[in-house]
Amino acid sequence: MLHGYGASLAQGALLTLSVAAASLGIALVLGLLGAMAKLSRVAPLRRLAQAYTTVIRAVPDLVLMLLVFYGGQMGVNALSEQLGYGYIDIDPYVAGVATIGFVFGAYVTEVLRGAFLAVPAGQREAALAFGFSRIQVLWRIVGPQALRHALPGLSNTWLVMIKATAIVSVIGLSDLMSRAAQAAGATREPFLFYLAVGIVYLGFTSLSELGFAWLQRRLAAGSRRVSL
Amino acid sequence: MNLEAVIGYLPKYVSGSWVTLQLLVLALVVGLAAALPLAMLRSLPSAWVWRPVWAFTYVIRGTPLLVQLFLLYYGLAQFDWVRAGPWWPWLRSAWFCAVAAFAINTCAYTTEILHGAMRAVPAGEIEAARAFGMSRWMVLRRIVLPSAFRRSLPAYSNEVVLMLHGTALASVVTLHDLTGVAREFNSTYYLPFEAFITAAVFYLLITVVLVALFHAAERRWLHPLQPHAHP
Amino acid sequence: MQRRSLFLITLVTALASAAAPALAQSPDWKKVRIGVEGAYPPFSEVGPDGKLKGFDIDIALALCAQIKAECTLVQQEWDGMIPALNSKKFDAIIASMAITDERKKVVNFTDKYMNTPARMVGRVDAKLDASPAGLKGKRIGVQRATIHDRFLTEVYKDSEIVRYAKQEEVYLDLAAGRIDVAMGDSVAMDGGFLKKPMGKGHGFFGPAYNDPKYFGYGAGIAVRKSDTDLQARFNAAIPAIRANGVYKKIQDKYFDFDVYTETK
Numbered sequence: 001m002l003h004g005y006g007a008s009l010a011q012g013a014l015l016t017l018s019v020a021a022a023s024l025g026i027a028l029v030l031g032l033l034g035a036m037a038k039l040s041r042v043a044p045l046r047r048l049a050q051a052y053t054t055v056i057r058a059v060p061d062l063v064l065m066l067l068v069f070y071g072g073q074m075g076v077n078a079l080s081e082q083l084g085y086g087y088i089d090i091d092p093y094v095a096g097v098a099t100i101g102f103v104f105g106a107y108v109t110e111v112l113r114g115a116f117l118a119v120p121a122g123q124r125e126a127a128l129a130f131g132f133s134r135i136q137v138l139w140r141i142v143g144p145q146a147l148r149h150a151l152p153g154l155s156n157t158w159l160v161m162i163k164a165t166a167i168v169s170v171i172g173l174s175d176l177m178s179r180a181a182q183a184a185g186a187t188r189e190p191f192l193f194y195l196a197v198g199i200v201y202l203g204f205t206s207l208s209e210l211g212f213a214w215l216q217r218r219l220a221a222g223s224r225r226v227s228l
Numbered sequence: 229m230n231l232e233a234v235i236g237y238l239p240k241y242v243s244g245s246w247v248t249l250q251l252l253v254l255a256l257v258v259g260l261a262a263a264l265p266l267a268m269l270r271s272l273p274s275a276w277v278w279r280p281v282w283a284f285t286y287v288i289r290g291t292p293l294l295v296q297l298f299l300l301y302y303g304l305a306q307f308d309w310v311r312a313g314p315w316w317p318w319l320r321s322a323w324f325c326a327v328a329a330f331a332i333n334t335c336a337y338t339t340e341i342l343h344g345a346m347r348a349v350p351a352g353e354i355e356a357a358r359a360f361g362m363s364r365w366m367v368l369r370r371i372v373l374p375s376a377f378r379r380s381l382p383a384y385s386n387e388v389v390l391m392l393h394g395t396a397l398a399s400v401v402t403l404h405d406l407t408g409v410a411r412e413f414n415s416t417y418y419l420p421f422e423a424f425i426t427a428a429v430f431y432l433l434i435t436v437v438l439v440a441l442f443h444a445a446e447r448r449w450l451h452p453l454q455p456h457a458h459p
Numbered sequence: 460m461q462r463r464s465l466f467l468i469t470l471v472t473a474l475a476s477a478a479a480p481a482l483a484q485s486p487d488w489k490k491v492r493i494g495v496e497g498a499y500p501p502f503s504e505v506g507p508d509g510k511l512k513g514f515d516i517d518i519a520l521a522l523c524a525q526i527k528a529e530c531t532l533v534q535q536e537w538d539g540m541i542p543a544l545n546s547k548k549f550d551a552i553i554a555s556m557a558i559t560d561e562r563k564k565v566v567n568f569t570d571k572y573m574n575t576p577a578r579m580v581g582r583v584d585a586k587l588d589a590s591p592a593g594l595k596g597k598r599i600g601v602q603r604a605t606i607h608d609r610f611l612t613e614v615y616k617d618s619e620i621v622r623y624a625k626q627e628e629v630y631l632d633l634a635a636g637r638i639d640v641a642m643g644d645s646v647a648m649d650g651g652f653l654k655k656p657m658g659k660g661h662g663f664f665g666p667a668y669n670d671p672k673y674f675g676y677g678a679g680i681a682v683r684k685s686d687t688d689l690q691a692r693f694n695a696a697i698p699a700i701r702a703n704g705v706y707k708k709i710q711d712k713y714f715d716f717d718v719y720t721e722t723k
Contacts, residue, residue, distance in 0.1 A: 003507060004507030004508075005507045007508075007509070008507065008508065008509040011509065054435070054436065054439065055432060057386075057389050057435065057439075058389070058428075058431055058432040058434075058435030058436065058439075059393075059427075059428040059431045059432060059435075060392070060393035060395075060396035060407060060431060061393060061396075062393075062396045062397070062407055063396065063407060063410065063424050063427050063428050063431065064428070066414075066420065066424050066539075067420070067421070067424045067425065067428065070420035070421070070424075070539065070542050070543070070546055071420055071421045071424070071425075073546040073547070073548065074421070074546055077546065077547060089547075089548075107386065110382070110386065114382055152344055153383070156383075159289060159290070160390065163291070163292035163293070163294075164292075166292040166294045166295065167294070171536075171539075172533070172534055172535050172536065174509070174534070177292070177294065177295070179505075179509065181625075182497065182498070182504075182505040183507070184302070184627075185498055185504075185625060185627030185628070185631075186500070186504055186505065186506070186507075186627075188306070188630075188631070188634075188655065188656075188657050189306065190298060190299075190302040190303045190306055190631065191299065191302075191303035191304070191306050191307070194295050194298045194299045194302070194303050195299065195303070197291075197292075197295050198291040198295045198296075198299065201290060201291045201292055201295065202287060202290040202291055204290075205289070205290035205291075206286075206290065209286075209290075302628070302631055302632075305631070305632070305635035305637070306631070306635070311635060311636060320635075320636065320637055322637070400624065402621045402622060402623060402632075408622075411538055411603065412603065412622070414538065414539070414542065415538040415539075415603055415604030416604070416609075418541045418542055418545070418565045419542075420539075420542045
């Protein structure tokens with residue numbers, strides 16, 4: 001049905017998932033750090049975080065990825081020559097994951113910042129008044145409540161991220177998109193293969209949405225919703 | 229850094245930015261115009277009404293923009309009956325395919341953003357309005373929509389920026405947008421740093437302006453919801 | 460603050476060491492990485508099994524056997540080929556890349572291993588005139604960053620030049636009627652388009668182009684300017700495989716004419 005390209009597409013799909021998952025880890029860590037920096041009282045930290053989110057969100061992933069892949073390699077080459085190491089390869093996988101993780105860390109920063117702000121200030125004040133340490137306030141009071149507010153934004157970000165992995169095909173990573181392009185070019189049937197790719201991505205996002213809906217239900221206990 | 233080559237190519241970067249902006253504005257305007265009625269339909273209680281809208285946003289948000297663009301541009305052109313049909317003069321043009329793909333994409337995301345914001349309007353406000361005897365339409369117009377628009381601002385600003393990035397894909401279907409110009413520069417002079425950093429600077433400028441506009445909008449319309457003192 | 464920076468340092472080190480397991484450069488060229496395109500049939504393409512195949516691929520493997528090196532093929536998008544070579548992503552480019560003076564400014568080339576002319580393709584019933592005046596206002600499709608791209612940009616100023624990342628995308632749009640003409644390597648377009656079902660109704664028109672100013676001196680292997688010894692090894696290997704019949708065997712697999720010197 002897929003003219004024999006099925007196995008190749010499946011391998012590409014696995015690679016796509018792997019890139020997305022690895023990038024998510026990096027993005028969450030960077031996002032948490034960024035959000036805390038943006039909300040902190042230390043002005044230079046706030047400015048650094050602001051610069052991070054502004055610059056990264058300003059440049060298309062495609063352009064950043066090309067920069068990291070070619071330019072980053074040049075930078076690493078220069079550095080490693082200085083330090084006397086041999087050639088350190090930034091392979092497309094590392095370049096792709098680093099870029100996407102770094103880029104989406106900026107988006108997660110904004111989502112988490114909004115989520116923290118959505119928790120009523122009184123909660124934090126009361127907790128501090130009770131003698132909780134700042135870390136305890138984050139972990140036990142503000143954090144769990146913020147998580148509920150963060151979920152829609154985080155799920156959106158994850159969904160955007162998994163689709164953004166399509167661009168790693170540009171730097172030569174043999175992911176789902178790039179294998180479909182090869183098949184389409186060789187068989188002259190782009191519609192069939194891009195439709196197949198669309199269905200696979202839809203599968204990924206469907207499973208993700210189910211997961212998030214479950215999480216949302218668990219965390220939303222206690223809030224009401226009235227329809228029109 | 230080979231600044232000479234960059235300066236020589238600047239006029240092309242400027243015209244590329246212009247193409248990018250045109251694509252962005254067209255896509256956003258069409259997408260937003262379509263998203264408003266769709267979001268309202270999406271928020272109605274009847275499943276016959278909201279399910280089709282949900283299905284639309286589900287499929288569009290569930291697949292990469294690149295795939296949607298390729299399906300529209302290369303995929304449809306593969307079929308003889310499409311090429312002989314009445315839509316062909318439109319579908320033939322890369323410009324139309326790109327704007328259509330971008331508009332459909334942003335429409336789906338904006339619909340969900342507006343819908344989510346409409347649902348986030350505090351239940352108490354709606355109940356109070358209904359208790360006062362306001363009709364459903366009036367509740368929508370005077371309570372829900374104004375509140376929803378304000379709440380959507382941060383998420384919509386994200387969406388606008390993401391759509392700006394999306395326009396970079398136009399270069400993949402032969403259009404001379406900002407990214408397309410950068411790739412041409414790279415392949416002519418073999419200077420990837422200069423090529424892409426220049427493009428990045430242009431995108432940065434456009435984004436800074438967009439973000440500033442949204443910040444101003446947030447300050448004006450989201451003031452009640454902002455924290456008033458540093459934590 | 461301290462905990463945060465410690466964490467960051469750990470993260471960066473972890474990332475760096477993940478990137479470290481790499482191919483160290485072997486100055487004796489026992490291991491060579493070759494950059495190929497994989498989207499330029501019949502010279503290089505990817506089969507349903509995901510494996511690279513084509514004339515360029517076979518030549519690359521044959522040359523590696525000749526210089527007694529273990530070769531890895533690295534697939535790369537065409538318009539990033541030379542930057543990738545200079546970034547040391549691979550050590551040589553074997554991708555039907557024409558030897559031109561422009562490119563010689565940034566890389567070195569071996570002697571040619573192939574030389575095929577460029578031609579234009581269009582619908583037979585359009586009776587097109589290949590001169591710049593005859594194609595005024597027409598849309599000409601070409602692959603970005605090729606010698607054909609540069610030729611068209613400089614000579615066909617009144618035509619609309621439409622650039623694609625892959626040659627295969629040019630074929631798709633030519634068949635769909637989005638472009639009136641395609642320009643490229645005659646052999647590639649013959650095997651990759653005209654002889655396939657989607658090429659029906661299309662044919663060559665106009666002359667064969669081989670002015671060295673634009674089209675170079677044949678296709679060669681590109682290497683970094685600093686790697687003169689690798690260049691020398693390949694330069695010795697090319698006549699060697701021509702002499703011992705390996706070249707002819709590979710050529711016969713794909714073509715029924717000689718691609719080394721002029722064709723047609």
